[in-house]
Amino acid sequence: MAAVREDSQPTMQVDFEQSSDFLSIKLAVDRLLAPGTPTEETREAVEALAAAASSMAGDAAPPSRKIAAVRTVLYQPGPWNDERPFGYDHDDPLGRNLDNKLLATYLRTREGNCVSMPILFAILAQKLGVDVSLSTAPAHVFVKFRDETGQIVNLETTSGALPARDEWIAGQMGVTDEAIENGIFLKTMSAEESAAVIAYTLVEQAMAERRYSDVHVVAEQLLEINPVFVEALLATGSAWWGIIQTEFVEKYPDPNDIPSELRPRLQHAYRQNAAAFERAEALGWREPQPE
Numbered sequence: 001m002a003a004v005r006e007d008s009q010p011t012m013q014v015d016f017e018q019s020s021d022f023l024s025i026k027l028a029v030d031r032l033l034a035p036g037t038p039t040e041e042t043r044e045a046v047e048a049l050a051a052a053a054s055s056m057a058g059d060a061a062p063p064s065r066k067i068a069a070v071r072t073v074l075y076q077p078g079p080w081n082d083e084r085p086f087g088y089d090h091d092d093p094l095g096r097n098l099d100n101k102l103l104a105t106y107l108r109t110r111e112g113n114c115v116s117m118p119i120l121f122a123i124l125a126q127k128l129g130v131d132v133s134l135s136t137a138p139a140h141v142f143v144k145f146r147d148e149t150g151q152i153v154n155l156e157t158t159s160g161a162l163p164a165r166d167e168w169i170a171g172q173m174g175v176t177d178e179a180i181e182n183g184i185f186l187k188t189m190s191a192e193e194s195a196a197v198i199a200y201t202l203v204e205q206a207m208a209e210r211r212y213s214d215v216h217v218v219a220e221q222l223l224e225i226n227p228v229f230v231e232a233l234l235a236t237g238s239a240w241w242g243i244i245q246t247e248f249v250e251k252y253p254d255p256n257d258i259p260s261e262l263r264p265r266l267q268h269a270y271r272q273n274a275a276a277f278e279r280a281e282a283l284g285w286r287e288p289q290p291e
Helices: 022-033 039-057 063-075 103-109 116-127 166-173 177-181 191-208 212-225 230-249 260-282
Strands: 002-004 010-013 132-137 140-146 152-156
Touching (some): 022 039, 022 103, 039 103, 039 116, 063 116, 063 140, 103 116, 116 132, 116 140, 132 191, 191 212, 191 230, 212 230, 230 260
Antiparallel strands (some): 002 010, 132 140
């Protein structure tokens, strides 16, 4: 995938042909987020954790035993993690600091969020041959895997990777029935759709840096992979709002001063902003209510 700045210089490239390998996708994304990230050291650390979990479970173990081994390797202190188990970062649980979503950061600090924690768990489970995917709820990512009976099981990795029923997640996260029916939340994703979730942090970085053209290009490519990826859809709407603010509101405090030749772009931006949020609501997304 490639995203382009307004000056037409390529800024992001992720090869989704690697989507079946979550680790390769995550490392590629992290290199774009932070070019100096220690890619090979990170890969080696992940491979060591996977080897420890594989040894613990045994090659012929059923999926549920392999998942239990990954759970132990990550969350229980032992030689497999140098007596430093991985836990939840209560100071930044949503990963507002994008550096905290880097795999290298999580491996170093052992404190993760609702993005880094499920991604690392899914990477390790995949390394052990488990049929595993990511899934989403509002502002949240979790793991799904297929057990030896063929049943899909949810794992809440921010809480010890314990099983969680769809109904519980929907109730906790305010997921509507329409959202489930339309596949925007609680979906069992394909490998490519899971890779798109991993890549979404690129959209967040572009938004934080007010690179709205990049937001649109990357989000639209993620929507090509998953047309109901609601976070990417909302990002396109928010980027149009950012364009309204930076190109018009900030430059022309008095709307009467907006040049006539720019007014069609302003109206287009308003329409696109509204359309994105209307589409999300039609799919079952609801704007979170303040607590």
